[in-house]
Amino acid sequence: MLKWLHSKKSWRWGEMAVKLDGKKLATKVKQDLEQKVSNLKQKGITPKLVVILVGSDEASQVYVRNKHRVAQQIGIETQDIRLPENTAEIELLQLISKLNADDTVHGILVQLPLPKQIDAEQITDAIAPAKDVDGFHPQNVGHLFMNDPRSLPCTPAGILRFFQEYHLPLAGKHAVIVGRSNIVGRPMAALLLNHDATVTITHSKTKNLRQLTRQADILIVAIGKADFITGADVKPGAVVIDVGMNRNAAGKLVGDVAQSSVDQVAGFLTPVPGGVGPMTIAMLMEQTVKFAERSVNCGRKNVSNS
Numbered sequence: 001m002l003k004w005l006h007s008k009k010s011w012r013w014g015e016m017a018v019k020l021d022g023k024k025l026a027t028k029v030k031q032d033l034e035q036k037v038s039n040l041k042q043k044g045i046t047p048k049l050v051v052i053l054v055g056s057d058e059a060s061q062v063y064v065r066n067k068h069r070v071a072q073q074i075g076i077e078t079q080d081i082r083l084p085e086n087t088a089e090i091e092l093l094q095l096i097s098k099l100n101a102d103d104t105v106h107g108i109l110v111q112l113p114l115p116k117q118i119d120a121e122q123i124t125d126a127i128a129p130a131k132d133v134d135g136f137h138p139q140n141v142g143h144l145f146m147n148d149p150r151s152l153p154c155t156p157a158g159i160l161r162f163f164q165e166y167h168l169p170l171a172g173k174h175a176v177i178v179g180r181s182n183i184v185g186r187p188m189a190a191l192l193l194n195h196d197a198t199v200t201i202t203h204s205k206t207k208n209l210r211q212l213t214r215q216a217d218i219l220i221v222a223i224g225k226a227d228f229i230t231g232a233d234v235k236p237g238a239v240v241i242d243v244g245m246n247r248n249a250a251g252k253l254v255g256d257v258a259q260s261s262v263d264q265v266a267g268f269l270t271p272v273p274g275g276v277g278p279m280t281i282a283m284l285m286e287q288t289v290k291f292a293e294r295s296v297n298c299g300r301k302n303v304s305n306s
């Protein structure tokens with residue numbers, strides 16, 4: 001297989017894809033953040049992230065635990081609010097309203113999915129845009145699409161960081177995204193467009209999806225189906241980002257990409273686990289610190305919502 005190795009600017013034959021190591025890059029991001037947090041603490045500010053988990057979804061509990069562990073490593077204060085499965089929407093809205101008004105809180109995250117009696121859109125809309133560390137508020141989504149981002153969704157932000165870290169060019173490249181979720185596909189498209197890529201979004205109704213993926217210089221797969229993309233769907237040398245988080249029959253975490261087959265064709269590939277996941281959490285921390293820094297610059301009261 002034909003490979004292009006950016007660091008040596010040369011073509012290589014018969015090699016496996018270069019692994020984009022999310023664990024390693026996340027560690028680097030965290031080290032930079034430790035310094036920023038200690039600077040903030042000297043100014044009397046401790047960045048604080050509140051994570052709200054409604055119900056007892058098992059996967060969510062694992063993610064929330066990971067977030068707290070990472071925050072602790074960096075020196076970010078976290079508050080864990082757990083509400084019962086049968087929590088009413090109004091109760092959650094009241095809690096958010098209280099946290100919006102609390103100057104010691106810099107970031108608010110409501111873990112998704114939410115139980116069905118709660119309208120997730122109402123909740124997203126209620127979080128103050130200036131504390132919306134997930135970048136899900138329509139105002140932040142709008143800023144992102146207008147190429148003036150204020151808060152970036154963590155998974156797309158983490159993916160962008162791989163391109164920057166490994167010096168993978170985006171301008172003029174054809175990026176194909178598989179999946180159109182509000183959390184990954186759509187904001188990813190906007191972010192790549194902001195960096196001058198030519199973007200195609202594909203989804204369940206797309207005709208000849210695999211013909212499109214084969215043309216991708218950059219292929220981002222976030223569709224939630226194990227082994228959805230194989231080596232035959234990938235252009236030789238492409239950068240392939242696997243956003244999938246599926247549990248297989250053996251309970252093992254697997255992505256949306258058939259890793260061993262794509263490894264033979266792609267130039268660069270993110271593993272699962274150890275790829276996009278750790279970067280998502282690192283970006284959540286980075287955004288929390290950024291919001292805390294912004295609160296210093298704005299004065300601690302009446303932090304602007306935009």
Ligand SMILES: Nc1nc(=O)c2c([nH]1)NC[C@@H]1CN(c3ccc(C(=O)N[C@@H](CCC(=O)O)C(=O)O)cc3)C=[N+]21
Nearest residue numbers: 063066110111112113134253273274275277278280281
């Ligand atoms: N409001 C909200 N914001 C989110 O950012 C959000 C959410 N809700 N709901 C669920 C998804 C999923 N998500 C992950 C974060 C880290 C890993 C992660 O660290 N994964 C590790 C492995 C974890 C394991 O072994 O289970 C890895 O890929 O290496 C995974 C998934 C954030 N999400």
